[in-house]
Amino acid sequence: xSAPYKSGFVNIFGxxxxxxxxxxxxxxxxxxxxxxxxxxxxxxxxxGILTEENYQIVFSDTxxxxxxxxxxxxxxxxxxxxxxxxxDVAILMHDINEPAEDFDFIVSTLKLKVPxxxxxxxxxxxxxxxxxxxxxxxxxxxFPNWVVLPVSAQKKKNIDKIVPMLLAQLPEGMPFYPxxxxxxxxxxxxxSELIRQQIYELYHEEIPYHTAVIIQxxxxxxxxxxxxxxxxxxRETQKxxxxxxxxxxxxxxxxxxxxxIEEFLQAKVHLELFxxxxxxxxxxxxxxxxxxxxx
Numbered sequence: 001x002s003a004p005y006k007s008g009f010v011n012i013f014g015x016x017x018x019x020x021x022x023x024x025x026x027x028x029x030x031x032x033x034x035x036x037x038x039x040x041x042x043x044x045x046x047x048g049i050l051t052e053e054n055y056q057i058v059f060s061d062t063x064x065x066x067x068x069x070x071x072x073x074x075x076x077x078x079x080x081x082x083x084x085x086x087x088d089v090a091i092l093m094h095d096i097n098e099p100a101e102d103f104d105f106i107v108s109t110l111k112l113k114v115p116x117x118x119x120x121x122x123x124x125x126x127x128x129x130x131x132x133x134x135x136x137x138x139x140x141x142x143f144p145n146w147v148v149l150p151v152s153a154q155k156k157k158n159i160d161k162i163v164p165m166l167l168a169q170l171p172e173g174m175p176f177y178p179x180x181x182x183x184x185x186x187x188x189x190x191x192s193e194l195i196r197q198q199i200y201e202l203y204h205e206e207i208p209y210h211t212a213v214i215i216q217x218x219x220x221x222x223x224x225x226x227x228x229x230x231x232x233x234x235r236e237t238q239k240x241x242x243x244x245x246x247x248x249x250x251x252x253x254x255x256x257x258x259x260x261i262e263e264f265l266q267a268k269v270h271l272e273l274f275x276x277x278x279x280x281x282x283x284x285x286x287x288x289x290x291x292x293x294x295x
Contacts, residue, residue, distance in 0.1 A: 003054050008088035008170040011060040013110055015102060018093040019121040023153040024048050024061045027162060028182070049181045055167055056175040060087075087114050089169045091162075096120040096135055096150065100142075115169045117147045117162070124152040187265070188215045194260040195229055195273070198253055199242075207241060210234040216274075224268035227261065231275045239275045250275065 012020045028048045048059045090112050094103045118139060123132050132150050140148045147165055151158040192213040199211050210233050217228040233239050243250045250273055258271045 004172045005054050005174065006167055006170045007056040007058075007173040007175050009058045009060065009086050010089045010091060010166055010170075011087040012091045012093060013106065014093035015095070015098070015106060018095050019153040020061050020093050023091075023093060023119065023121070023151075023159070024059055026153050026156050026159045027059065049177050050163070051175060051177070051179045051181070055170070056177065056179075057163070057166060057170070058176055088171060089166055090114055090116045091166075092116055092118045092146075093121050093153075094118065095122050096132065097122055097125055100138070116143075116145075117149065117165055117169075118143060119153075119162070120148065120150045121153055123150045123157065124155045188218050190264060191215055191218070191227060191261055192229065194264060195231070195253075195257045198256040198260060199231070202249070202253055202256065203241065207233075207238055210238055211242075224270055225261075225265060226270045226272075228272045228274070229257075231273060232278050233275060234277070234279055236277055239277050242275050 012024060014020050028050055048061065050057045050059065090110070092103075092106065092110075092112075094106070120132075120136060120139065126132050126135075136148055136150050140146075149158055149161060149165070151162075153159065192215050195213045196211065199207065199213070212232040214230045214232065215227065216230055217226065219226040231242060233242065241249065242253070244252070254271055254273050257273070258269050261271065262269045
């Protein structure tokens with residue numbers, strides 16, 4: 001007799017830079033969510049869908065939990081709140097090298113009412129023998145109702161143990177999405193995220209945090225896709241930095257972004273980038289709506 005079909009929503013929570021997006025990409029086997037060593041890379045709630053013969057798990061990668069400073073941050077935390085409301089199981093991620101007190105803030109913010117799996121991430125960075133086991137034991141004693149698993153999302157260590165743990169907790173039910181779906185987000189969204197990822201990698205300090213990427217045109221032609229994107233910044237000086245001396249910065253950004261998009265779409269791309277200054281867009285409701293922060 002075959003196993004009953006299971007389906008449900010699994011939402012990933014944690015501090016910025018705990019490794020949530022890297023984890024989701026590792027589980028799905030796809031570069032679906034942008035990752036960066038800089039914090040607050042994920043601004044939206046992104047669904048990633050894993051479908052196999054006898055189950056469908058709908059994962060949600062949520063923004064890192066922070067104290068909001070701008071309306072943008074408030075919108076990000078609203079995504080976290082909405083993710084709490086439809087979770088069947090929660091995955092909590094914590095960098096094993098960070099203090100336990102930081103994790104206490106996350107737990108108190110979430111007020112979870114569903115089964116939880118705690119992933120202690122970045123175990124590859126722990127050099128002291130026996131230290132991982134010692135820390136795992138501390139968390140198990142503190143949260144006796146949770147499953148605690150040490151992992152390295154970057155090195156894919158213990159990642160294969162996560163899905164079986166989730167299936168043990170998920171309800172029986174029919175799939176929510178067609179079996180070939182990878183996400184609920186349109187292609188344009190992922191294209192803008194790939195450009196944003198290159199901005200995180202190319203530019204330093206505050207530049208990436210002041211930046212939004214809007215796809216203005218996306219034409220699928222027979223031989224290639226023509227994409228026009230606007231990069232929104234808050235100050236003229238940031239525009240100058242992004243463009244670079246003699247246009248060298250935006251040229252490099254364009255080359256890297258085009259390569260990433262071509263790999264994602266598996267098609268040739270002609271990409272045009274424009275930079276626009278919109279002061280205080282992160283605190284402007286109209287701009288935030290226009291840029292896709294709708295909640």
